[in-house]
Amino acid sequence: MPPLRFLSRLPMAAGLALPLAGCNPILLNAPGDVARQQGDLIIISTLLMLIIIVPVIALTLFFAWRYRASNTRATYKPDWDHSTRLELVIWAAPLMIIIALGSITWITTHTLDPYRPLERIAPGKPVPEGVEPLEVEVVSLDWKWLFIYPEQNIATVNELAAPVDRPIRFKLTSSTVMNAFYVPALAGMIYTMPGMQTELNAVISTPGEYEGFSSNYSGAGFSGMRFRFHALDEAGFDAWVDQVRGSGQVLGRDGYLELEKPSEREPVRHYASVEAGLYDAILNRCVDPRRMCLHEMMAIDAGKGPGRTRMEGLEARQRGDLRGRPYVQSAMCAAGDPPTAGLAGQLSRSAP
Template sequence: MRQTILAVLSLSTLAVLLTGCGGDMVLLNSKGPVAAGQSDLMMKAIGLMLLVVIPSIIMALWFGWKYRASNKDADYEPTWTHSTTIEVVVWGVPVIIIGILAWLTWWGSHKYDPYRPIDSDKAPVNVQVVAEAYKWIFIYPNEQIATVNEMRFPEKTPVSLRLTSNFTMNSFFIPQLAGQIYAMAGMQTHLNIMADSTGEFRGFSSNYSGYGFSQMRFKAYSMTEADYQAWVAAVKANEGTKVNPAAIQKGLLDQTEFASLRDGHRAKVQIEHIVARAVTPEEKAEAAKIAAEGTYPTKPHPVTYYSSVEPKLFESVINRYMSNYHGADDHATDTHANVEHAKASAEE
């Protein structure tokens, strides 16, 4: 019994430490209708499951105490084989709980579908998100501005996000506003969020994507409508640093500038390994070329503002990976066939 008590106390202490007692339990500290609904759904599911877990733990402790070797008053029934009451409880209660969880899952999947627009009398702010190595790029197509590692939007206003990736798969996550959504090369996903009040929210990638993964962090700011419009105007006027002095203000975000945002292709330890293994002149030349490309970052990319954006830059990132599926191969085949047909006609 003593060992059981110690085990229970140890698990309780561990649970308190894992939940960050006294800290900010960000997943349960929702600041928007989507995250609040998801948190409520999660707590309902946990509560339903505890209807089985808690009685099971209590009965396990109680049975161990009642039928201990020193208790001579406990009933001893070696021929006992069946109890209809127990069968109904151990099968009926879980079936009912699973049925309720199934309904909650179906309802929640539709209610909090990331593609579903948020009901509001305000028009949504459209933001295009690109996962780059290793940073987040936010393009505002209506305002014709862009940012790196920072997103701003007005409070109590829906924000419609369209996401893609310019390298490997990543997961976009602002825990206090909504669940995570994947960003994948050549594809487009959607996420709708809204903040109930002004504030600063932590965003990051929750999907490991390489050595620089830990640097894929950004800040999301919910602002008043007036402050948001003032920020947009400042960025468009190349004066974004008046709002955020730590940021870097630049001009046009075009294909050339976009390409320059890509960090090195390998981690420092990888480059050192390649250089150390290079023996032949060819290998050494290739190693030097790789070393010149630079390494992955060891700290997040500084917040950067762009006063204008090349039209359809977001779409070009998607098409870069999907050109073959958009008819590029068929177009090349048709062109080749037309050339061959023209040659044949000329020979005739």
């Protein structure tokens, strides 16, 4: 392409790039302290790597131009194969960058550990004494998000809220497949897995409305697993809690089993109260009373239950709906076994 023709197209390219000026790169300018530190880590790591990348690209272009076939003034040394000074630069510079990146990664891996309780809410601003984290229990469903607030005894679907400058402790699990919880303004992505609990500690410093979504493919409705995160002042958060309580709906086991069914692009739902122990039942995969809880299975495996000799009394856990079928055979609950009678009675859950 002739140089003048190329230059004539630069204004057009600049015009096409102009709308990007309106974008908000929240990942690199996050209002949450944890997300902000992660953004700084991205920038620092990128700049350190550019110390190597930019000279390599520049020298590649320079050598291609300097030693082109038509340049008869360039020195031609076909037998040259070694330079101690050049080898020192080639190996020492990347090694120093790797050491720097490794040191930064080691430090931030521990300071930004999602399980680690927060020690500050902003740079130079430690967590005030006596301030307890807001507990939020998160369940990824097909294909929606359930948020349970145990302290307030409320729950929401596809809507999350928290007061600014107060640490938030998320406890996360999944009802079916592996998923990932991600609010770019708040903190990094954290996975959710059925039968397991992960944790995330974070804080938001600026009031506003932010987007949260699933960042791990989980099926047909994955793209619709989005929710709004409201960062409110204390008065605003209290008003939001009162609004949720005003819905009058109660989330119990039966309601959860209905909510758990696959659905796409669910509207926001509010629940004024939550049945006690619901999240624990979700985590242990025994919301349906006909299913044995995982902690009960582990008690058996640990030798604190009926033992391996009685395992033939249990049906194999299967995918699909087991409602309407007994999960434990009545023969397992035979009398005359005092050490295990209590647990056996708990496990003998038969279909009505």
